[in-house]
Amino acid sequence: MTYTSLVTGGAGFIGSHVAADLLRAGHRVVVLDDLSGGTAANVPSGAHFHQGDICDPGVVDALFAEWRFDHVFHLAAYAAEGLSHFIKRYNYTNNVVGSVNLINAAVNAGTVRCFVFTSSIAVYGHAEPPMTEDLIPSPVDPYGIAKYAVEQELKVSHEMFGLPYIIFRPHNVYGERQNIGDRYRNVIGIFMNQILRGEECVIFGDGEQTRAFSHIDDVAPPIARSIENPRAYGQTFNIGGDTPYTVNELAEAVATAMGVEPRVRHVEARHEVVHAFSSHDRAREILGVGTTSVPLTDGLTQMATWAKKHGPQEPSIFSGIEISKNMPPSWQSVVASD
Structure with missing residues (x-):
């Protein structure tokens, strides 16, 4: 049987890799992306690309009616955690309302076998690491709040309408096809772009914040394959790198x-979680993944080779800032954010 799967954000970084993995597994893949953060060139060959916005219910409903999806892989989001404090309306519209449009369509279609959602370890907030899925989330920024809201919506949609789901909480994913020109998120891409531009790597605060970094090859394939494992349904998984730096x-x-x-160059510290990395025991037990197969040095070398070919990018400036109070002054220049 050939499954038809929707990948939202499939012209972006993680989404394009998940779409490629699904194509290799024999799925018919439809990509929905508004190209606000990705590019059409990222859409893998063989996927059907539809440029559109998940915040438009008409676009979403028409796509579900046309394709009668078996699976939904929802990766479309604006994942600038630190910036989300200053773009609350944009954050909640894209990351909550857009997600609800997809959930509504999935329930109404009656064909969706599983709704796979990429959340974030941002839902844990200041919890003591390594963070486990059994912790009660307590996000400290609007991005994490939005992700947790969608997690909760999927759970109640399952209880009310029987919509099957799987939730992933990846963290600090990096690799080829990442948008290195985004100055507000993805610290590895930002550092590489700063180096390509002959600039210093800018670090908020003393730089002793700790994170575990996850190469895309340790994240996208398990997300794509998860629908094949009945034990994964109804579960939430941390996924990504094991070693904090x-x-x-x-x-x-x-x-x-x-x-x-x-x-x-160190600049003024910003409001952020200081130490954030998670346990992957559940992913190991149920999905058979979790141990990092791409060490950081190897992954950085792979991405560096790609970035050099890609070339330096002009750092983008978000034009829709809603609150400027307490915004880090360094965000008026080239900055690094995770």
Whole structure:
């Protein structure tokens, strides 16, 4: 049987890799993306591309009526965690209302076998790491709040309408096809772009914040394959890298991968979770994944090779800031954010 699967955000970073994995598995893949963060060139060959906005229920409903999807892989989001404080309306519209449009359509279609949602470890907030799925989420920024709201909506939609779901909470994913020109998110891409532009790597605060970094090859394939495992349905999984690094260590590792001496500049600390990395025991037990197969040094080398070919990008400036109070002054120049 050939399944028809929708991948929202499939012209973006993680979404394009998930779409490619689904195509390799024999799915008929439809990509829905508004190209606000991705590019049509990222859409894998063989996928049907529809440019449109998940915030438009007419677009979403028409697509479900046309294709009668078996699976929905929802990866479309604006994932700038730190910036979300200053773009609340945009954050909740895209990350909550857009998600609800998809959930409504999935329920009404009656054909969806599973709705796979990429959430984030941002839902855990200041919880003590390593964060486990059994912790009660307590997000500290609008991005994490939005992700947790959609998780809860999927659970009540399952209880009320029987919509099957799987939730993933990835963290700090990096790799080929990442938008290195986005100055507000994805610290590895930001560092590489700064190096390509001959600039210093800018770090908020003292750089002793810790994160675990996840190469796309350790994240996209398990998401795509999860629908094949009945034990995964109704579950929430942390997924990604196991080993935490400080941002200072990361800057040195990125410089090494790019073949340059590390040059960093520290700026005023911003409001953020200081230590954030998660346990992957549940993914190991149920999905058979969780141990990092791509070490950070290898993943950075792969991405650096791609980034050098891709070339430096002009850092984008978000034009729809809704609140400027307490916004980090350094975001008026080139900055690094995770």
